[in-house]
Amino acid sequence: MDGFWSQFCTVLESKIGDRDMDAWVRPGLSLEQVAPSLADPHLVRFRTTSRWHHDWIRDNFLAEITWACSEICGRTVTVELVGEGAAAPALPAAPARKAIPTVDRSLVFENFVVGKCNEFAHAAAIAVAESPGRVYNPLFIYGGTGLGKTHLSHAIGNRVEQLHPHLNVCYYGSQQFFEQMVRAIQNKANLQFLEHFRADVDVLILDDIQFLGGRERTEEELFHILEAMQANGKQVVITSDEPPRNLGRLAPRLRTRFEQGLLVDVQPPDVETMMAILAQKAELMRLDIPSDVQYTIAQRVRSSVRELEGVLKRLSALHAFYRAPITLAFLHERMSDVIPPAAPPPTPDRIIARVAEHYHVRVSDILGNRRPANIAWPRQIAMFLTRRVTGLSFPEIGRAFGRDNSTVQYACNKVEEGAERDPNIRAEIEQLERLCRAPVA
Numbered sequence: 001m002d003g004f005w006s007q008f009c010t011v012l013e014s015k016i017g018d019r020d021m022d023a024w025v026r027p028g029l030s031l032e033q034v035a036p037s038l039a040d041p042h043l044v045r046f047r048t049t050s051r052w053h054h055d056w057i058r059d060n061f062l063a064e065i066t067w068a069c070s071e072i073c074g075r076t077v078t079v080e081l082v083g084e085g086a087a088a089p090a091l092p093a094a095p096a097r098k099a100i101p102t103v104d105r106s107l108v109f110e111n112f113v114v115g116k117c118n119e120f121a122h123a124a125a126i127a128v129a130e131s132p133g134r135v136y137n138p139l140f141i142y143g144g145t146g147l148g149k150t151h152l153s154h155a156i157g158n159r160v161e162q163l164h165p166h167l168n169v170c171y172y173g174s175q176q177f178f179e180q181m182v183r184a185i186q187n188k189a190n191l192q193f194l195e196h197f198r199a200d201v202d203v204l205i206l207d208d209i210q211f212l213g214g215r216e217r218t219e220e221e222l223f224h225i226l227e228a229m230q231a232n233g234k235q236v237v238i239t240s241d242e243p244p245r246n247l248g249r250l251a252p253r254l255r256t257r258f259e260q261g262l263l264v265d266v267q268p269p270d271v272e273t274m275m276a277i278l279a280q281k282a283e284l285m286r287l288d289i290p291s292d293v294q295y296t297i298a299q300r301v302r303s304s305v306r307e308l309e310g311v312l313k314r315l316s317a318l319h320a321f322y323r324a325p326i327t328l329a330f331l332h333e334r335m336s337d338v339i340p341p342a343a344p345p346p347t348p349d350r351i352i353a354r355v356a357e358h359y360h361v362r363v364s365d366i367l368g369n370r371r372p373a374n375i376a377w378p379r380q381i382a383m384f385l386t387r388r389v390t391g392l393s394f395p396e397i398g399r400a401f402g403r404d405n406s407t408v409q410y411a412c413n414k415v416e417e418g419a420e421r422d423p424n425i426r427a428e429i430e431q432l433e434r435l436c437r438a439p440v441a
């Protein structure tokens with residue numbers, strides 16, 4: 001039984017993630033019976049530790065639990081949850097009217113650098129801040145980490161408070177929102193929670209919505225909240241690392257609701273914008289950085305502004321410690337780990353070659369038009385990895401593969417779905433990705 005339990009935890013965690021495992025499954029479940037024997041089971045019975053855990057696990061994770069048990073047993077099993085145990089421990093009550101989480105005052109439009117990568121998102125954010133609830137509702141900002149989504153959403157909140165002091169702005173990270181919601185549901189206070197948003201909040205900012213995916217009851221409540229707020233002309237601002245269509249785990253009607261607003265994205269900054277951001281941050285930090293060093297850093301640190309900030313902090317500390325001026329030589333000497341001499345970036349050709357080699361097919365097969373499964377899958381993987389490793393656009397990848405961009409998009413989605421579903425595929429992709437990223441021998 002111990003063996004089954006630990007296998008179960010591993011498999012289930014690959015599906016639902018460690019946060020839900022630690023929050024719900026490990027404290028909430030124990031294995032009662034795998035019957036009639038491990039070799040031929042058709043029933044797996046778990047005991048729940050409280051009514052609260054029982055209901056939550058049943059409503060949110062039963063399908064995943066059944067899947068995990070079936071995976072381990074190698075056949076479809078029935079899962080039973082028994083026992084409700086003691087009553088749930090009391091948690092603090094639902095949020096009081098005063099406890100509205102407010103926004104970080106330092107994140108404002110004035111210190112947000114605008115470039116091609118974010119100008120549309122920035123313009124939409126300003127429009128929303130000027131006329132909350134009246135222009136784009138919801139405003140949905142998406143893009144990779146460290147590219148300014150949280151900054152922009154706070155800037156909206158701060159500008160609203162400045163222009164419309166009578167309006168209440170409420171900011172939630174999705175984890176925070178989730179916890180409040182869980183408390184409200186637990187205390188059967190979800191109606192009050194909803195009412196709280198409808199009555200007390202004029203602008204609701206929900207940051208990093210992607211973490212809510214798969215939490216059905218939270219999503220359901222969120223749907224009602226959005227509906228009530230929009231019906232009352234209240235503004236909703238949402239951020240996510242992916243556009244709604246890629247949030248596969250999110251309830252479809254919630255996705256549809258997001259898509260009814262305005263979707264705007266933030267892209268990684270080009271070198272010029274990165275340099276402008278760098279100059280602004282350096283000035284705030286009172287760091288004197290000559291332009292060749294600025295250029296080198298902006299060129300090498302391309303993935304996110306957060307990474308850039310990390311580099312600057314480190315540079316500032318090293319500069320203070322060694323009391324040496326910041327020059328290119330200093331940079332290479334003291335920060336070679338952060339900014340190594342540039343390696344040539346992986347090209348689509350190299351990725352195709354590595355994938356072909358891995359699957360024992362020819363490069364010409366991947367670039368050709370034949371469609372048997374043993375070629376179609378490596379071809380899709382190669383497109384997916386090209387996208388992930390090089391960051392090229394769909395049309396650019398399409399050109400490299402001699403296909404149109406919708407084919408590339410389809411392939412990327414398909415591989416992503418496969419990885420989401422199947423831990424083996426995920427592992428395979430990770431291994432291949434490392435191969436593709438490794439420098440040429």
Ligand code: ADP
Pocket residue numbers: 107111112113114118143144145146147148149150151152277305306309
């Ligand atoms: P995200 O929420 O997209 O992960 P953040 O908004 O937290 O990213 O941004 C990461 C850091 O980079 C923050 O300190 C933010 O102030 C800064 N930042 C991001 N974009 C810009 C920008 N365009 N101008 C100035 N600072 C930026």
Ligand code: MG
Pocket residue numbers: 146149150151207208
């Ligand atoms: Mg953020």
